[in-house]
Amino acid sequence: MKETEDPGQVQAYLQKHQLDHIFTGQLKPLLSLQSYDPGEHICSKGDPSGTLYVLVKGKLKIYTTSAEGRTLIISFKTPLELIGDVEYIQGTEMLNTVEAVSPVHMIAVPYRWLNKYAKDHPPLLHFMLEIITQKFYRKSSFLSLNLMHPVDVRLASYLLSISYDESDPQFTGQLNTVNLVDTANFIGTSYRHLNRVIRKFCQEGLTERSSGAIIVKDREGLSALASRNIYE
Numbered sequence: 491m492k493e494t495e496d497p498g499q500v501q502a503y504l505q506k507h508q509l510d511h512i513f514t515g516q517l518k519p520l521l522s523l524q525s526y527d528p529g530e531h532i533c534s535k536g537d538p539s540g541t542l543y544v545l546v547k548g549k550l551k552i553y554t555t556s557a558e559g560r561t562l563i564i565s566f567k568t569p570l571e572l573i574g575d576v577e578y579i580q581g582t583e584m585l586n587t588v589e590a591v592s593p594v595h596m597i598a599v600p601y602r603w604l605n606k607y608a609k610d611h612p613p614l615l616h617f618m619l620e621i622i623t624q625k626f627y628r629k630s631s632f633l634s635l636n637l638m639h640p641v642d643v644r645l646a647s648y649l650l651s652i653s654y655d656e657s658d659p660q661f662t663g664q665l666n667t668v669n670l671v672d673t674a675n676f677i678g679t680s681y682r683h684l685n686r687v688i689r690k691f692c693q694e695g696l697t698e699r700s701s702g703a704i705i706v707k708d709r710e711g712l713s714a715l716a717s718r719n720i721y722e
Contacts, residue, residue, distance in 0.1 A: 491532075492525045493598075499523050503546040503597060507570050512614050517599065517607040524598050526590040528663065532573060537584040539577035541598050545569050548594030549655045553676060554586045563676040565628060566591065566651040566722045572621045578604065579618070591663060592655035639720060642687050644677040646716040649697065653706045665704040 500521050504510050513521060524543070526532060532543060535555055550567040564586060573588050578601055608614045639647075653663045665673060674684040688704060691697040696708045696715070706712060 491530060493522050494525075495522045500597060503595070507544075507546055509544070509570075509597075509617075512611075512617050513597075513599070513608075514611070514613075515607065517603060517611075520599060520603045520607075522598050524596045526594040526596070528590055528592055528661075530590045530594075532588040532590065532594075532596065533584045534587045535584055539574055539582065539584050539601070541574055541600050542578055542604060543573040544597040544599075545571040545573065546595050546597055547657065549591040549651075549657075550594060551589045551591050551652070552586050553589075561672055561675045562678065563648070563721060566719075568655070568657060568722070570621075572618065574601075575618050575622055576625070579622070591652055592658050592661040641677065641679045641683055642690070643716055644679070644720065645673075645684065645687050645691070646696075646712045647719045647721050648673065648677050649704070649706055650709070650712055650716060650719055651721050654709070664706070667699070667702050667704060 497519065500518075500523050503523070504513060504518075526548075532550070533539075545567060546569050548568075550571065550573070552564045552567060553561050554564060555561050573596070574584070576582075577584055604614075649665060652665060655661045670684060670688075671681050674681045677684075679687075688697065688699075691712075692699060694711070696706070696711045698705045698707050
């Protein structure tokens with residue numbers, strides 16, 4: 491993670507995403523810009539919470555881990571999105587693990603400054619409420635729909651999510667084969683079944699195994715199979 495307090499960069503993102511009226515006054519100079527490379531964790535489940543993050547560039551993967559060590563993907567996020575908002579309101583530790591999929595920029599502001607300068611600022615409170623309600627709506631929809639889709643649809647959606655970032659045409663990701671057990675857990679299937687579906691995708695020309703990775707070869711074909719991305 492790299493951090494800069496360059497007010498010009500922060501202001502450019504505030505203007506781009508129309509956040510000038512939300513982060514105002516004495517709070518604005520306290521904002522910093524953090525950048526993360528693909529695969530870096532912004533936070534992990536159970537970490538102490540203390541910072542509100544605003545995703546202004548890139549794509550995030552959000553997942554949780556059970557007491558038995560199983561992981562389950564919750565969603566992928568693109569701007570605008572908040573990380574640490576529910577924890578700020580509830581005063582809890584981090585609920586999920588958040589990882590950068592593509593190069594990510596986050597505006598960060600510590601909770602202590604929010605409490606001091608913006609605790610009763612209506613635009614900020616309204617913004618947080620809107621984001622939080624969207625999260626719970628999407629989570630409810632995801633939980634009801636995810637396991638109802640066949641594994642090939644879930645895998646197609648997952649591959650599209652980790653391989654592309656619509657806001658960054660230069661980014662092309664891939665699935666490392668050493669992570670296939672995690673991938674099976676993420677999408678709710680067995681490792682054996684996942685490999686069967688990958689072989690099918692390769693035979694159909696949708697993907698290719700190369701140098702220890704699964705590479706998307708036919709984005710349009712995967713998109714047609716997924717219909718709509720159930721993780722985004």
